[in-house]
Each structure stands twice: as structure tokens, then as C-alpha cells.
Amino acid sequence: MRKQVALYCxxxxxxxxxxxxxxxxPVINTVDELHVTSNLMLGTExxxxxxxxxxxxxxxxxxxxxxxxxxDEDTTTTSLKTSTSVTHTFAKxxxxxxxxxxxxxxKGTVVKEAGLLINIRDVIPVIDMAVVTGxxxxxxxxxxxxESPVHQVSISRKLLVSRYExxxxxxxxxMGASPSWHQDSSFPVENITWFQAVDYCNRxxxxxxxxxxxxxKGDTVQCLFSASGYRLPTEAEWEYxxxxxVTTDYYGGPVEQIRASCMDTDTLDSDLDVIGWYCLNSDMSxxxxxxxxxxxxxxxxxxxxxxxxxxxxxxxxxxKQSSGTNxxxxxxxxxxxxxxxxxxxxxxxxxxxxxxxNQPHHSVYNVGFRIVRTLP
Numbered sequence: 003m004r005k006q007v008a009l010y011c012x013x014x015x016x017x018x019x020x021x022x023x024x025x026x027x028p029v030i031n032t033v034d035e036l037h038v039t040s041n042l043m044l045g046t047e048x049x050x051x052x053x054x055x056x057x058x059x060x061x062x063x064x065x066x067x068x069x070x071x072x073x074d075e076d077t078t079t080t081s082l083k084t085s086t087s088v089t090h091t092f093a094k095x096x097x098x099x100x101x102x103x104x105x106x107x108x109k110g111t112v113v114k115e116a117g118l119l120i121n122i123r124d125v126i127p128v129i130d131m132a133v134v135t136g137x138x139x140x141x142x143x144x145x146x147x148x149e150s151p152v153h154q155v156s157i158s159r160k161l162l163v164s165r166y167e168x169x170x171x172x173x174x175x176x177m178g179a180s181p182s183w184h185q186d187s188s189f190p191v192e193n194i195t196w197f198q199a200v201d202y203c204n205r206x207x208x209x210x211x212x213x214x215x216x217x218x219k220g221d222t223v224q225c226l227f228s229a230s231g232y233r234l235p236t237e238a239e240w241e242y243x244x245x246x247x248v249t250t251d252y253y254g255g256p257v258e259q260i261r262a263s264c265m266d267t268d269t270l271d272s273d274l275d276v277i278g279w280y281c282l283n284s285d286m287s288x289x290x291x292x293x294x295x296x297x298x299x300x301x302x303x304x305x306x307x308x309x310x311x312x313x314x315x316x317x318x319x320x321x322k323q324s325s326g327t328n329x330x331x332x333x334x335x336x337x338x339x340x341x342x343x344x345x346x347x348x349x350x351x352x353x354x355x356x357x358x359x360n361q362p363h364h365s366v367y368n369v370g371f372r373i374v375r376t377l378p
Contacts, residue, residue: 029064036060038102038118043208048122050092057087058102060114068107074098083107092122097178126209127172131162131375132300134243141241141321143251143355148318156327157242159227160377163235166190166291166302167310167372168202176205183367188290190308190370196338196362197223199234199311199371207231212375225313227330232373237314237339237357238329239374244305244342244354246298251353252305253277253297260349271349278306280352284345288368301372304342305352308370312339316359337361344368 041055042048058069071079071088075098081088092098101117136157143149167190170180174187181193194202200223204214212231217224225233235243246253251260255273262268264281275283276295284306292302304310314320315335323332331339337359343352346368351358360366 033063033114034061036114036116038116046120047205049124053089053091055089065106066108068105070103072101095122125175127175130165132165134161134163134299139242148357149355153325155238158327162375163243164372167370184288189288192308192370193365193367195365196311203232234313235374236330237312240312240341243299264348279345280306281348288345306343309340309344310342311371314339
């Protein structure tokens with residue numbers, strides 16, 4: 003009986019071995035996907051005069067392949083079938099569309115093509131920052147539901163806050179081109195999405211030698227507030243440094259016509275006129291930063307000019323849940339908070355506790371941003 007079992011096992015092994023020996027590698031004559039990766043900072047952020055590696059990542063194929071790389075500089079590099087990577091050095095700053103073509107070298111036909119937009123910059127913009135120490139303040143107001151209730155908030159972090167809204171010149175130095183509706187290098191950048199503002203913060207952080215605050219995967223963005231890099235202020239931080247110690251709705255004085263519309267028949271408010279550009283003094287256009295009176299922290303245009311993106315998700319009832327130290331808003335949402343009013347808005351939207359919002363993928367030509375850094 004034992005001899006029979008041993009014989010059966012031996013026969014089974016022989017069959018398995020025979021099948022294994024006769025296995026044929028599958029022929030794959032297609033490429034389902036192709037994308038380009040690199041060893042640049044953030045995958046796309048680099049400098050001139052440095053050698054970078056680019057790699058073509060694609061699905062398995064048995065086609066005879068060569069890779070034709072184009073670096074948007076009127077040069078094409080052809081690599082062998084076995085080499086999916088290539089190195090390149092960019093001679094001057096600019097935006098480059100690095101592309102790769104997978105070519106069937108026997109037939110000379112293009113199998114697949116993909117690209118990656120590369121941002122090569124050497125200049126670090128100088129951004130004037132004010133030191134803002136922490137403190138406790140009364141956040142919100144009783145004027146509207148989404149500003150209520152008034153609640154005590156403590157900001158324990160010491161912050162560096164940009165004195166001016168980020169300008170188009172500062173944007174261009176990092177991103178390459180301004181999407182602003184009103185083109186002028188001295189004007190605040192506007193017509194940018196929340197995601198673009200976050201991306202700018204990360205790129206500026208890397209250029210400046212700081213640790214980026216944001217981890218970005220698709221539409222999911224997480225913030226490490228203790229990181230040394232640049233970021234958007236939280237809504238609580240924004241109201242704290244915009245108020246700069248005042249408990250009223252404006253830091254410029256007792257504005258009287260807070261609900262006036264933007265009609266020619268309305269009267270310009272003298273107290274609001276000295277601190278911000280709004281619909282009755284702006285000629286419906288953005289202006290160079292710093293032309294109006296700053297608040298007590300030395301910050302310009304927290305009222306008017308362009309409204310400003312903040313970190314937080316917008317929630318109409320979040321103040322009923324929010325209090326304590328360094329709040330960062332609700333955990334989920336579909337819109338992000340906008341603060342500060344703009345050159346298009348009336349006096350009501352210039353109020354310091356006023357809360358506005360927009361979709362983070364939407365851009366508006368009266369919305370920009372300012373940046374902060376957390377100090378040790």
C-alpha cells in the first residue's frame with residue numbers, strides 16, 4: 003500500500019514538472035497605462051544646472067520598445083529597450099513639458115505617449131513677514147448665524163504672517179505664470195484656486211529650505227501645522243491677526259453704513275476708506291498692496307482688496323462646535339473658508355468676523371491669499 007502511494011505521488015510530480023516545463027510566456031501586444039515620474043522635489047520642482055532622472059512607468063508588455071524623450075528644448079533623447087530612465091539638466095528657468103514616447107522599434111509606430119509638466123526656478127521671492135504672538139480673543143459675532151455664537155479662542159502659536167497679500171511677482175517667481183484677471187506684478191495674485199494656493203505654499207517652502215506643511219494626494223490634503231514651511235492661515239488665526247486686538251467689526255473705526263449696497267448713490271464711509279479697497283472706492287479693480295492703513299500688527303489689506311483663502315472647511319454651524327486652542331475647523335466638507343472681503347464687496351463683507359466660502363477647485367478674480375509660518 004505504501005509503495006502505491008509513493009508511486010502516485012511520483013507520477014503527480016512528474017505531471018506537474020511537465021506542465022511547468024511546457025509553460026509559455028504570455029504575449030502582451032498592448033500598453034494599458036504610461037506615466038512619467040522624476041526625482042525632482044514634489045516630482046515637478048527643480049533648479050537649473052542640476053541633473054534629474056526621469057522614468058517611464060508602464061504596464062507589462064512584450065513589444066520591442068524604445069523610449070523617445072523630449073525635454074521641450076528642441077532635443078530628443080532615445081534610450082534602449084532595457085532602459086526606462088534617462089537623466090537631463092535644464093539650462094535655464096521655465097516650464098517644461100517633459101514627454102516620452104514608447105515606440106515599437108521594429109515597426110516604427112508609437113505605442114503610448116505621456117508627459118509631466120516641470121517647473122524649473124532659481125529665484126526665491128522676498129516676502130515681508132510680521133511676527134504675531136499668540137493670545138486669546140472673542141471670535142465671531144451675533145450679526146449672522148454662521149458667525150455665531152461668539153466664543154473664546156486661544157492661538158498658542160507664534161506666527162510669521164505676510165504683511166501683504168501674495169503678489170503676482172511673488173507668485174510668478176515660484177509658479178512661472180500668473181492666472182490673475184488684473185495683470186500687474188505689484189498687484190495681489192487672484193483668480194487662483196485653494197489647491198493652487200496650497201501648492202504654492204509647498205513649493206515656496208522647498209525653495210526656502212523649509213519643511214512643507216502639506217501632504218497632497220489627489221484631492222486629499224493634510225496639514226502638519228508644526229512644520230517649518232509656509233501655509234494658509236486657519237480661520238481662527240486669520241481673525242486673530244486681522245483683528246489685532248480690536249473687538250469691533252472693523253479695525254478702522256465705527257463704520258456706519260455696513261449694509262449699504264454698491265450703488266453710486268451710497269456714501270463712501272470715511273473710516274472704511276482709509277483701511278480697505280471696497281466697492282465704493284476701488285473703481286471695481288484690485289490695487290497694489292499697502293496703499294491703505296495697516297492694522298496694529300502691521301498687516302495691510304486684511305480688509306478689502308482681494309479676499310483671502312483660509313485652511314478650514316466651511317461649515318455654517320461650525321462655531322457651535324468650535325472653541326479652545328488653535329482650532330482648525332471641521333474635519334470634512336466641500337467648500338473652504340474665504341475671509342476679508344474684496345474690492346467688489348460692500349461694507350458688510352469687509353467686517354472682520356464675516357465668513358465667506360467657495361469650492362476649492364474654483365477660482366474667482368477677487369480672491370487671493372496671504373501666508374503664514376509657525377515659529378518654534
